[in-house]
Amino acid sequence: MSLRLSTVILPYRRWHEGTRAAWTRAEELGFHTGYTYDHLSWRSFRDGPWFGAVPTLTAAAAVTDRMRLGTLVTSPNFRHPVTLAKELITLDDVSGGRVTLGIGAGGTGFDATALGQEPWTPRERADRFAEFVPLLDRLLSEDSVSYEGDFYAAHEARNIPGCVQRPRLPFAVAATGPRGLRLAARHGQAWVTTGDPRLFESGTPEQSVLAIRGQAEKLADACAELGRDVTELDKILLTGFTPDRSRPLESLNAFVDFAGRHAELGFTEIVIHWPIPDSDFAADEKVFERIAMEAPAQLR
Numbered sequence: 001m002s003l004r005l006s007t008v009i010l011p012y013r014r015w016h017e018g019t020r021a022a023w024t025r026a027e028e029l030g031f032h033t034g035y036t037y038d039h040l041s042w043r044s045f046r047d048g049p050w051f052g053a054v055p056t057l058t059a060a061a062a063v064t065d066r067m068r069l070g071t072l073v074t075s076p077n078f079r080h081p082v083t084l085a086k087e088l089i090t091l092d093d094v095s096g097g098r099v100t101l102g103i104g105a106g107g108t109g110f111d112a113t114a115l116g117q118e119p120w121t122p123r124e125r126a127d128r129f130a131e132f133v134p135l136l137d138r139l140l141s142e143d144s145v146s147y148e149g150d151f152y153a154a155h156e157a158r159n160i161p162g163c164v165q166r167p168r169l170p171f172a173v174a175a176t177g178p179r180g181l182r183l184a185a186r187h188g189q190a191w192v193t194t195g196d197p198r199l200f201e202s203g204t205p206e207q208s209v210l211a212i213r214g215q216a217e218k219l220a221d222a223c224a225e226l227g228r229d230v231t232e233l234d235k236i237l238l239t240g241f242t243p244d245r246s247r248p249l250e251s252l253n254a255f256v257d258f259a260g261r262h263a264e265l266g267f268t269e270i271v272i273h274w275p276i277p278d279s280d281f282a283a284d285e286k287v288f289e290r291i292a293m294e295a296p297a298q299l300r
Helices: 019-028 053-063 081-094 122-141 178-187 205-225 252-263 285-298
Strands: 004-008 033-036 068-074 099-103 144-148 153-158 171-174 190-193 234-238 269-273
Touching (some): 004 285, 019 033, 033 053, 053 068, 053 081, 068 171, 081 099, 081 122, 081 153, 099 122, 122 144, 122 153, 122 171, 122 178, 178 205, 205 252, 252 269, 252 285
Parallel strands (some): 004 033, 004 269, 068 099, 099 171, 171 190, 234 269
Antiparallel strands (some): 144 153
């Protein structure tokens, strides 16, 4: 399988002040999927404009025809499976079946306290995620769902007519720990990683590759426990959070080298951030577009 190249377009601008143009250009450049972050606000962008993921993707669906669309990632921090399922079914319908749900356990950022709650502990995040994913799976696959769990409930929740994609839209599960990897193995059509965050500040690219190799091996073990072939899952690397940082976007050759090293680990999709000036995602737009147009052919 050829290595696919996708992009993530952060929703930090008004739709008619650059965001619409970015989504249409992304499709013109041939990206496999255009993702966006599903946060209420995020890091250094907190004090500036930031728009909702699902409405943004719905607008993107209206101005694109071929490119897949998705979140990287949605989490339980401010989502409930019942309402999220209804939005996703609608988005899948509007897009003609082009949606992938990137989903993760969430973290301790602004999303974790925006609804007035105390941040959940790592254990509670994992517990909620373990309940969230299978319930969302059912809600997207069944016409009516009733459920009573420790954290979530559904009472005759109707989701007719369901997803355009059958039996439901695909899940790309972001995980590195054992419980999350088991969820990816059981419910995922893809697995997502950003690498090992402990290596971001002081690690080396070589150490990062070894760490990601270890994560992929643990995913394979989780699949084996369930009797599933790990090659059934796509493996997605969201870039920008390894010790390489933005260096892979400095030239076509740099990116091909970076992507090739990860393709050897079994990755099927590499996601790069749409350039944002004066940010951690700053990049030369001409180089970025050259990578988009030329790198996939070199990585076949």
